[in-house]
Amino acid sequence: VAAVPITFLSDYGYSDEFAGVCRAVIARISPDATVIDLTHGIPRHTIGVGATVLASALPFAPPGVHLAVIDPEVGTARRGIAVRVKTEARVLVGPDNGLLWPAIDRLGGAVMAVDVSLSPFRLEPISATFQGRDVFAPVAAHIARGAGLAEAGDEIDLGSLVRLSPSEPSIGAGRVVAHVVLIDRYGNASLDLDDSHLPRTGLRLGRRLAVEASRSEHEAVFTPTFADVEPGELILFEDSHRHLALAVNRGSAAEVLDLEVGDEVTLRAET
Amino acid sequence: VAAVPITFLSDYGYSDEFAGVCRAVIARISPDATVIDLTHGIPRHTIGVGATVLASALPFAPPGVHLAVIDPEVGTARRGIAVRVKTEARVLVGPDNGLLWPAIDRLGGAVMAVDVSLSPFRLEPISATFQGRDVFAPVAAHIARGAGLAEAGDEIDLGSLVRLSPSEPSIGAGRVVAHVVLIDRYGNASLDLDDSHLPRTGLRLGRRLAVEASRSEHEAVFTPTFADVEPGELILFEDSHRHLALAVNRGSAAEVLDLEVGDEVTLRAET
Amino acid sequence: VAAVPITFLSDYGYSDEFAGVCRAVIARISPDATVIDLTHGIPRHTIGVGATVLASALPFAPPGVHLAVIDPEVGTARRGIAVRVKTEARVLVGPDNGLLWPAIDRLGGAVMAVDVSLSPFRLEPISATFQGRDVFAPVAAHIARGAGLAEAGDEIDLGSLVRLSPSEPSIGAGRVVAHVVLIDRYGNASLDLDDSHLPRTGLRLGRRLAVEASRSEHEAVFTPTFADVEPGELILFEDSHRHLALAVNRGSAAEVLDLEVGDEVTLRAET
Numbered sequence: 001v002a003a004v005p006i007t008f009l010s011d012y013g014y015s016d017e018f019a020g021v022c023r024a025v026i027a028r029i030s031p032d033a034t035v036i037d038l039t040h041g042i043p044r045h046t047i048g049v050g051a052t053v054l055a056s057a058l059p060f061a062p063p064g065v066h067l068a069v070i071d072p073e074v075g076t077a078r079r080g081i082a083v084r085v086k087t088e089a090r091v092l093v094g095p096d097n098g099l100l101w102p103a104i105d106r107l108g109g110a111v112m113a114v115d116v117s118l119s120p121f122r123l124e125p126i127s128a129t130f131q132g133r134d135v136f137a138p139v140a141a142h143i144a145r146g147a148g149l150a151e152a153g154d155e156i157d158l159g160s161l162v163r164l165s166p167s168e169p170s171i172g173a174g175r176v177v178a179h180v181v182l183i184d185r186y187g188n189a190s191l192d193l194d195d196s197h198l199p200r201t202g203l204r205l206g207r208r209l210a211v212e213a214s215r216s217e218h219e220a221v222f223t224p225t226f227a228d229v230e231p232g233e234l235i236l237f238e239d240s241h242r243h244l245a246l247a248v249n250r251g252s253a254a255e256v257l258d259l260e261v262g263d264e265v266t267l268r269a270e271t
Numbered sequence: 272v273a274a275v276p277i278t279f280l281s282d283y284g285y286s287d288e289f290a291g292v293c294r295a296v297i298a299r300i301s302p303d304a305t306v307i308d309l310t311h312g313i314p315r316h317t318i319g320v321g322a323t324v325l326a327s328a329l330p331f332a333p334p335g336v337h338l339a340v341i342d343p344e345v346g347t348a349r350r351g352i353a354v355r356v357k358t359e360a361r362v363l364v365g366p367d368n369g370l371l372w373p374a375i376d377r378l379g380g381a382v383m384a385v386d387v388s389l390s391p392f393r394l395e396p397i398s399a400t401f402q403g404r405d406v407f408a409p410v411a412a413h414i415a416r417g418a419g420l421a422e423a424g425d426e427i428d429l430g431s432l433v434r435l436s437p438s439e440p441s442i443g444a445g446r447v448v449a450h451v452v453l454i455d456r457y458g459n460a461s462l463d464l465d466d467s468h469l470p471r472t473g474l475r476l477g478r479r480l481a482v483e484a485s486r487s488e489h490e491a492v493f494t495p496t497f498a499d500v501e502p503g504e505l506i507l508f509e510d511s512h513r514h515l516a517l518a519v520n521r522g523s524a525a526e527v528l529d530l531e532v533g534d535e536v537t538l539r540a541e542t
Numbered sequence: 543v544a545a546v547p548i549t550f551l552s553d554y555g556y557s558d559e560f561a562g563v564c565r566a567v568i569a570r571i572s573p574d575a576t577v578i579d580l581t582h583g584i585p586r587h588t589i590g591v592g593a594t595v596l597a598s599a600l601p602f603a604p605p606g607v608h609l610a611v612i613d614p615e616v617g618t619a620r621r622g623i624a625v626r627v628k629t630e631a632r633v634l635v636g637p638d639n640g641l642l643w644p645a646i647d648r649l650g651g652a653v654m655a656v657d658v659s660l661s662p663f664r665l666e667p668i669s670a671t672f673q674g675r676d677v678f679a680p681v682a683a684h685i686a687r688g689a690g691l692a693e694a695g696d697e698i699d700l701g702s703l704v705r706l707s708p709s710e711p712s713i714g715a716g717r718v719v720a721h722v723v724l725i726d727r728y729g730n731a732s733l734d735l736d737d738s739h740l741p742r743t744g745l746r747l748g749r750r751l752a753v754e755a756s757r758s759e760h761e762a763v764f765t766p767t768f769a770d771v772e773p774g775e776l777i778l779f780e781d782s783h784r785h786l787a788l789a790v791n792r793g794s795a796a797e798v799l800d801l802e803v804g805d806e807v808t809l810r811a812e813t
Contacts (some may be wrong), residue, residue, distance in 0.1 A: 005298055007291075013583075013727040014285055014556055017599050020549075020580035024603035027547055027578050031604060036298050038291035041284075044728065045792065057288045060394075060404065061295035062302060072792065075767030123602075128767035130782030133602065156497065186286040225346030225399035240401035250316065250343065276569055278562075285556055304679050309562035312555075328559050331665075331675065332566035373735060407592065456555040496617030496670035511672030521587065521614065 003033035003145040004064035009041040009054055010132065011070045018130070022137040025123070029141035036061065038094075045072040047099050051164050051260055052181050052190075055102035056241040063088035067140040071095045073123050075128040080116040080135050081161065082143065085109060091149065093140045095131075098164035113161060114153035121152055122128060167192045176188075176201045176267040180259050181243065187252025189259050190243040195226065197244075202269035211246065212266040214258040220246070236267070274304035274416040275335035280325055281403065282341045292409040293338075297396070298378045300412035306310070307332065316343040318370050320392065322435055323452050324460075326373035327512040332360035337374065338411040342366045342533055346399040351406050353414060353423050354384040362420065366402075369435035384432060384466060385424035389440040392423055417512075430469045447472045447538045451530050453471065458523025460530050461514040468515075473540035482517065483537040484530040491517070507538070545575035545687040546606035552598055552674065553584040553612045560672070563622045564609075569667070573779040577601065587614040589641050591708050591803060594723050594732075597644035598783040605630035608645065609682040614738035619672040622658040622677050623703065625686060626696050627651060633691065635682045637673075640706035655703060656695035663694060709734045709804075718743045718809040722801050723785065728796025731801050732785040739786075744811035751778060753788065754808040756800040762788070778809070 006026060012018035019040040026035055038057050042050040049176025050070040058066055071078075071094075079170040092100045095118070104110050116122075116135060121142045123134040139152050149155075169178040169192050173178040176197075182190040193201075203209055203222055211218045211234065220234040229235055236259075239245035246253040246265070253259065274479065277297060283289035290311040297306055309328050313321040321341040322411060329337055342349075342365075350367040351492040357379025363371045364387070375381050387393075392403040392413045410423050420426075440449040440463050449462040464472075474480055474493055482489045482505065491505040500506055502521040505528075510516035517536070548568060554560035561582045562705040568577055578597050584592040592612040600608055608671075613620075613636075621638040628650025634642045635658070646652050658664075660678060663684045665676040681694050691697075711720040711734050717740070724732040745751055745764055753760045753776065762776040771777055774790040776799075781787035788807070793800065 005302070009288070009291075014581065015583035015585075016549070017581040017595050018726075020601050021599045022580065023578050024549060024580065024599060028602065028604040031576070034298060034302070036291065036294050038295065039285065039288040042287035043286075053288050057292045057295060060299065062294050073769055076769040127782040129779065135784065151528045162677075174341040176462060184289075209590070227344050227347040237400065238399040240404065241733060243561045276573070278566060280559070305569060305573070307562065307565050309566065310556065310559040312557035314557075324559050328563045328566060331563050331570065333570040361773045456562075465731075498615055498618040508671065511669040511675065 005034040005036055006064050006065045006067055006144050007036045007038050007058070007061045009038040009042065009057070009068045010040045011046065011050065012040045014040060018132065022132050025133055025137040026141040028234070029112045030145040033141060033144040042070060045070065046261065047097055047181060048164060050268070051099050051102045052097070052241070055106045058103050058107060063090050065140045065144045066090060066092045066250040067136055067147055068092065068099055069136055070092040070099050071097070071131065073097060074131050075129060080131065081113055081120070081156070082116050082139055082149055083113040083161070084111045085148055086111055091143050093136050093143070096162050098162045101161065101163045102166065110158045112149055113156050113158055114149050115156050116153040119153045121147070125173060161237065168209050169193050169197060171197060171200045174202060174268060178265050178267065180261050180263045180265060182241070183254045183259065183261055186247070187254040188245050188247040189253050189257070190239055190241055190245045191265060193244040194242055195238065198236050201267070203236065203267060204269070208270045210268045210270060211257070213263065218257065226250070272288045274301045276305040276307055276333050277336045277338055277411050277415050278309050278329070278332050280309040280313065280321060280328070280339045281311045282315050282317065282321065283311045283403070285311060289403065293403050296404055296408040297412040300409055301416040304412060304415040304434050313341060316341065316460060317446060317532065318368055319435060320453060322373045323512070324369050325370070326377045330372050334361050336411045336415045337361060337372055338405040338407055339363065339365040340407055341370050342368070342402065342518055344368060345402050348452060351387040351390070351402065351411055352384055352427070353387050353420055354432070355382045355420055356380060357382055362414050364407050364414070367433050369433045370431065371447045372434045373437065381429045381432065383420055384427050384429055385420050386427050387424040390424045392418070440464050440468060442468060442471045445473060447474070449536050449538065451534045451536060453512070454525045454530065454532055456523040457518070459516050459518040460524050460528070461512055461516045462536060464515040465513055466509065472538070474507065474538060475540070478542045481539040481541060482528070484534065489528065497521070545572045546605045547576040547578055547604050547683050548609055548686050549578045549580050549600070549603045551580040551584065551592060551599070551610045552582045553586050553588065553592065554582045554674070555593070556582060564674050567675055567679040568683040571680055572687040575686040578599065584612060587612065588803065589614070590706060591640055591724060593641050593644045594783070596641070600645050600649060603788065605632050607682045607686045608632060608634045609678055610634065610636040610641055611674040612641050612679055613639070613673065615639060616673050622661070622673065623655055624658050624691055625655040625703070626653045626683055626691055628653055633685050635678050635685070638704050640704045643703065643705045644708065652700045652703065654691055655698050655700055656782050657698045659696040659723070661695045663689070690781045711735050711739060713739060713742050716743070716744060716810060720807050720809065722805045723805060724783070724804050725796045725801065725803055727755060728789070729787040729796040730781060730784055730787050731795050732781055732787045733807060735786040736784055737780065743809070745778065745809060747813070750812045752810045752812060753799070760799065768792070
């Protein structure tokens with residue numbers, strides 16, 4: 001039987017061999033599994049950013065195994081998990097710190113979960129600080145080539161999985177207070193707002209709005225894409241994650257508005 | 272039938288999941304296609320740099336599909352295209368903004384082109400800002416697994432493709448005014464000069480020359496490789512793109528000469 | 543016959559197409575060979591860092607061909623080599639500048655070596671500055687698809703291979719003077735110390751120690767993992783390379799101690 005593909009996301013970066021060694025481990029166990037690197041550039045230890053990116057990316061991936069490692073508490077009692085979800089019987093593998101939760105949710109919810117911390121598939125001697133290599137990659141590789149979840153670890157209660165509580169915008173009285181959840185390399189800033197929030201906000205496509213961030217105020221227009229405005233102008237738009245987001249055409253909204261992930265942004269529809 | 276390989280170049284960078292999601296889309300449509308990432312590190316929105324790198328890299332690639340996305344005008348009326356070239360019937364896929372043109376030219380010229388902006392292969396709902404994921408990757412993946420160009424979009428006139436006018440050196444009266452077309456991570460600066468220009472320049476292998484850049488003047492020697500000179504010395508050499516280029520042995524010509532892509536450099540053969 | 547996998551490590555970085563073009567060359571020659579990128583983020587021209595990472599990573603990789611290119615003397619008389627080692631008959635390919643030596647040693651030692659500088663597998667015209675593309679990648683690809691070492695070049699004496707002399711700690715009189723051999727993206731600093739040195743050092747797991755670096759002194763504890771201490775505290779631990787290493791929980795030891803590769807660090811067990 002051919003192996004299913006494995007997607008791989010982490011905060012390992014590109015300057016070290018961490019992601020590469022995990023790929024090597026996978027290739028040793030499951031030579032036929034295609035590994036699809038989603039990104040290893042998630043900022044260090046930012047579980048929330050990784051969780052948002054993972055949930056947004058996985059619906060575009062083929063069914064298979066989804067390996068994700070952002071693991072600031074490696075070496076502690078935090079569990080490692082493998083979780084089967086409803087959508088296409090995919091399996092997510094990683095630390096039980098909330099990283100996988102939004103993706104599990106997006107993919108129909110968990111159907112079965114096992115604790116892989118002491119998986120028989122782990123490499124020995126296990127490192128206290130690099131369980132991507134020693135636990136998660138081998139577990140993912142064995143599942144990709146057909147091992148059952150029950151072989152990878154002991155079943156655990158689905159209700160015990162660690163959940164992330166995503167940030168929530170506060171909406172009312174003609175203004176929206178939202179939070180930055182992602183900033184991409186172009187300086188576009190995704191907010192914790194999507195089109196389900198729109199009716200209550202007074203924001204309308206084609207209309208202008210005021211954006212307050214880092215104690216300064218800016219004018220923007222709510223428009224489908226960058227190129228609808230002049231270079232240097234600020235827009236609100238629906239980004240490819242289907243979040244509402246701020247961008248500057250040919251520039252960087254994060255720089256112009258001095259934004260970081262987690263920052264508050266206030267939007268007010270202009271009349 | 273096995274799928275042909277897909278090469279992939281973009282300015283998506285490595286900190287986000289953009290390139291990874293495109294690979295995921297390809298794997299979902301065409302699981303057997305090998306994806307060869309050329310680079311995703313082209314500086315943001317620099318179509319000229321991407322075009323030069325692509326044209327230089329593709330002759331080394333296996334025949335197949337060549338996906339390239341640097342797309343500052345995404346979401347506007349700019350077209351998406353798929354173009355079959357003469358050499359090995361390869362197909363290039365990307366925005367019609369000149370990015371593909373030098374590679375098309377290098378690979379024997381265009382034989383057939385289609386507008387894929389509304390391709391039946393596109394993903395729905397299409398994003399206004401991420402057509403790499405929603406248009407170009409799916410089109411490339413379907414063609415890699417055997418779809419014909421005519422299935423990917425409506426045929427367009429070959430004469431209507433957007434062309435880049437490459438920069439040209441000006442040569443005469445004992446001096447050459449050239450332009451920087453690429454700067455690599457080692458700080459080597461490729462110029463819009465190749466050996467076809469040499470006879471008119473007075474520059475000769477083994478001879479010294481004066482290099483004027485950013486209002487300062489430097490001594491250099493025209494030599495086959497870095498290691499012919501002492502660390503810290505400036506050379507003119509034929510680089511791996513077959514451009515004449517400036518380098519500093521164990522150092523950075525871009526730093527020493529304070530160069531950016533597009534800058535003018537004046538070379539004068541010494542007598 | 544299916545091709546064996548090829549691992550690939552270099553200092554080519556990610557901003558240019560260098561690693562990508564090598565992958566393209568491999569795919570053209572050996573379409574079935576899986577290429578496993580270990581990393582291309584080794585700091586420019588740091589043969590020692592690359593050698594350490596390579597030796598540490600390869601035991602996790604599947605048997606096959608191991609391509610590694612950090613090549614500051616490209617274009618000089620330095621040789622290119624392909625070396626078969628005892629462990630699993632793997633073949634290492636790269637410049638003969640010491641980069642491969644610690645990995646050869648780790649994998650049971652060399653069994654046969656050939657000079658590939660003028661390999662019949664090289665691409666023509668050969669570039670003076672990019673032999674990763676023109677020599678090493680094609681040699682690796684041909685060997686991966688079954689070519690014998692003797693076809694790749696002329697046999698050379700195993701005793702003639704360039705060896706790296708690794709740095710050595712000096713241990714005595716209640717103090718250890720060690721050297722930084724690697725710094726990772728988390729700012730963890732690996733030392734030229736492993737558990738074989740421990741008995742002579744007086745350092746004991748669970749005990750405190752003094753760390754002197756860059757003329758300042760710091761308190762640390764020798765512990766299995768980061769999470770054993772509070773954020774911001776300095777630890778000595780055994781890292782995933784099985785080196786003793788310095789780390790700051792949720793911080794950067796390299797920053798706190800102002801460390802670079804090659805720096806001296808003095809450790810003193812506290813009583």
